[in-house]
Structures are given as structure tokens and as C-alpha cells.
Amino acid sequence: MKTLSAQADTRNVSATPEPPKQRKKGIWRTVVRQRYLYMMSVPFVIWLFVFNYLPIWGWTMAFQNYKPSKSFFEQEWVGLKHFVDLFQDERFYLVLRNTLAMSVMGLIAGFVIPIAFAIFLNELRGKYFKRTVQTISYLPHFVSWVVVAGIVTKMLSIDGGIVNEVLLALHIIDEPIQFMAQGKWFWGIVTVSDVWKETGWNAIIYLAAIAGIDRELYEAAKVDGAGRFRQMWNITLPGIRTTISVLLIMSIGHLIGIGFEKQFQLSNSLVTDYSEVLDLYALNYGINISRFSYGTAISMFTSIVSIILLLTANGIMKKTTKESIM
Structure with a gap:
């Protein structure tokens, strides 16, 4: 009995939290x-503070009638005027539609x-052929827009475009289509171009995650009679679920801050109503005509919505799959 009581006392002592002073010393x-x-x-x-947090001070411009010639204390404060103008502008909703559609x-x-590409690339048996395909696939990432x-x-x-030539040769169309002059094609052109450029590069992280899956799981699945597609579905995909x-x-x-480089490069005056996104809108109707406060309000709106989307997606994912980034 004495031994049992002594052990119980030892457990109670070990379970006692450390005093704050000892914790501070340990830190x-x-x-x-x-x-x-x-x-x-x-x-x-x-670097993070200077380039990511210090510029947030510039958000004060969204609440001012900013004039570059005046100091901070000489600026005229206008409250939410620029945000009111933003939400009353019909062009803003057109641009928001384009941004959301393309994003x-x-x-x-x-x-x-990229997920499908990484999984199928992982199934290739020829080592040199696999490396060649992977190298070729991510080279477009380094090509400028x-x-x-x-x-x-x-x-x-x-005029000699390969797409129209193929469609004409296959008798799918009777005359060439002006793809770059019709707004209804623009969203698809941007999406396909971006996928071609970034698929190989985006697949790298999935290939790295697949490489970390225990190979014994595949061996056990083979013994149980699972084919390659069954192994991909039951082992590979669950194995990279956290990464996904x-x-x-x-x-x-x-989702809302998709940049503007590809839209700017592929756009022309005939498809402006389909190509202009929020960042281009801030550039054209803000900075280019010296409406710095209005441009800042647009950028501020984009940043706040992005934060809300991130927190919402993280919360939903945490409840449904127990995965989160914070």
C-alpha cells in the first residue's frame, strides 16, 4: 500500500504544471x-515586414482625396467616398464578373x-521517358507571358493559324474563326493558355507528395488483386489528400486576386468587356488617370475579399476534412 501511494504521489507531482518562472527560463x-x-x-x-506589412499603411489613401504634392497631414479625408463610387460604378460589376469567371x-x-497529370506521370514505368516528359511539361512555366x-x-x-487550319482540314468549320476578336472565346483561351503553361510546374509538388507514400501499400494492394486504377484511387489520392x-x-x-498579366497580354480593344479584371480596372481607372485613392480602394477591396475567402475555405475544410493551413 505504501508503494502504491508513493507512486500516486509521484504521478501527482509530475502532473503539476511548471511554475511560470521555470517556463520562461526554458524559453x-x-x-x-x-x-x-x-x-x-x-x-x-x-523582408516580410518591409514588403508585405509596411505597404498596408498605404491603405489610408483609400480614405483620402490623395494628392502626391501634399504631405500625409495635409491630405483631405473623404471617408468611404471612393468605396461608394466603386460600388455605384456599373463597370465594376462587369469587371468583377470577368474576374470571377476566369478565376x-x-x-x-x-x-x-495537374493532379491527374501527376498521378498518371507517376504510373509511367520508363524512368528516362518519365523524366523527359516531366522536364518538357514544366519548361513552359519559365516562358514569359x-x-x-x-x-x-x-x-x-x-491567317495560317494551326487551329483554324486543322478545323478546316477536318471540315468542322467552313471558314476561319476570329478567336481573338470574339469575347465569348476569351475566357476559354486564357484558361487553356494558363493550364498549358503551368500544369507541369504545379504537378511537381503532387509528385513530391506521391513519392512520400509508403511503397508497401502498393505491394499489399497488388497481393489483394487491386489493379493500377484501383491503387491510384484508394492509395495515391488519399496519400496526397493533405497536399490537395x-x-x-x-x-x-x-480566387479574386488573379493578377492581370495574361489578360493584359492576350486582350485587345474588341474583347475589353470580357478581358478586363479587377487589377486591370485598378490600373486603368485608378493609376493611369491619377485617381490613386480610387485605385487603392479597388486593391483594398480585392485584398479584404481574398482574406475572407481564405478564412472561409480554411474553416469549411477544417470541419469537413480536418485539414487546415492555420
Whole structure:
């Protein structure tokens, strides 16, 4: 009995939380012991603060009638005037439609295709052929959008464009189609161009996740009689579920902030109503005509909506799949 009581007392003592002073000493010991790691991280923390957090101060321009010639304290404060103007502008809703349409199409195609490409590429047995295909697939990522836009425009041209030539040869169409002059084709052209350019590069992280799956699972599945498609469905896809969830959350966070480079390069005056996105809208109706406060309000709206989408997607994913990024 004495032994049992002594063990119980020992457990109670070990379960007692450490005093705050001892915890603080332990933290400082860890800091001192890992001081070189902390010192190595200081430049990155400074870079993050200077380029990501310090510019947030510029959001104050959205509440001012900003004039570059005046100091901060001399600016005229106008409250939410620029946001009111933004939501009353019919062009804004047209641009928002274009942004959401292209971002959703890009999210679906640009998310599903790299996963499928990585899984099927992983199933290739020839090592050299597999490496060759992988290398060729991610090379377009390093090509500038200026070059990509030139290639796409030439391929879709009515004067010797390969797409029209093939369609005419197959008797699918009777006369060449002016793809780049019709707004109804623009969203699809941007989506296909982006998928071609980024599929190989986006597949790299999925291939890395697949490489971390225990090979014994595949061997056990073979013994049980599972074919290659059954192995992909029951082993490969569940094995990269965490990676898929994290990247999906991050992609949803960028749903409204898709940039403007590809739209700017592929656009022309005939398809402006389908090509203009929020970032281009901020550039054309803000900075280019010196409406800096209005442009800041557009960018601020984009950032806030992106944060809300990110937190919402993370919350839903955390409840449904127990996966989250924060």
C-alpha cells in the first residue's frame, strides 16, 4: 500500500504544471541554444515586414482625396467616398464578373489537371521517358507571358493559324474563326493558355507528395488483386489528400486576386468587356488617370475579399476534412 501511494504521489507531482518562472527560463534557454537559427531568420522577417506589412499603411489613401504634392497631414479625408463610387460604378460589376469567371475556370482546370497529370506521370514505368516528359511539361512555366501570348495569337490567327487550319482540314468549320476578336472565346483561351503553361510546374509538388507514400501499400494492394486504377484511387489520392487540401485552400484565397498579366497580354480593344479584371480596372481607372485613392480602394477591396475567402475555405475544410493551413 505504501508503494502504491508513493507512486500516486509521484504521478501527482509530475502532473503539476511548471511554475511560470521555470517556463520562461526554458524559453530563454531554447532561444540561446538556437540563437544562430533565429539570427538567420532575421533578414527574412525584415523582408516580410518591409514588403508585405509596411505597404498596408498605404491603405489610408483609400480614405483620402490623395494628392502626391501634399504631405500625409495635409491630405483631405473623404471617408468611404471612393468605396461608394466603386460600388455605384456599373463597370465594376462587369469587371468583377470577368474576374470571377476566369478565376473559377482557372481554379477548376488548373487544379484538377495537374493532379491527374501527376498521378498518371507517376504510373509511367520508363524512368528516362518519365523524366523527359516531366522536364518538357514544366519548361513552359519559365516562358514569359509576352512570348506565350504571341504563340497563342499566332496559333489562333485566321491567317495560317494551326487551329483554324486543322478545323478546316477536318471540315468542322467552313471558314476561319476570329478567336481573338470574339469575347465569348476569351475566357476559354486564357484558361487553356494558363493550364498549358503551368500544369507541369504545379504537378511537381503532387509528385513530391506521391513519392512520400509508403511503397508497401502498393505491394499489399497488388497481393489483394487491386489493379493500377484501383491503387491510384484508394492509395495515391488519399496519400496526397493533405497536399490537395492545403493547395485548394490557398487557391481559393487567390480566387479574386488573379493578377492581370495574361489578360493584359492576350486582350485587345474588341474583347475589353470580357478581358478586363479587377487589377486591370485598378490600373486603368485608378493609376493611369491619377485617381490613386480610387485605385487603392479597388486593391483594398480585392485584398479584404481574398482574406475572407481564405478564412472561409480554411474553416469549411477544417470541419469537413480536418485539414487546415492555420
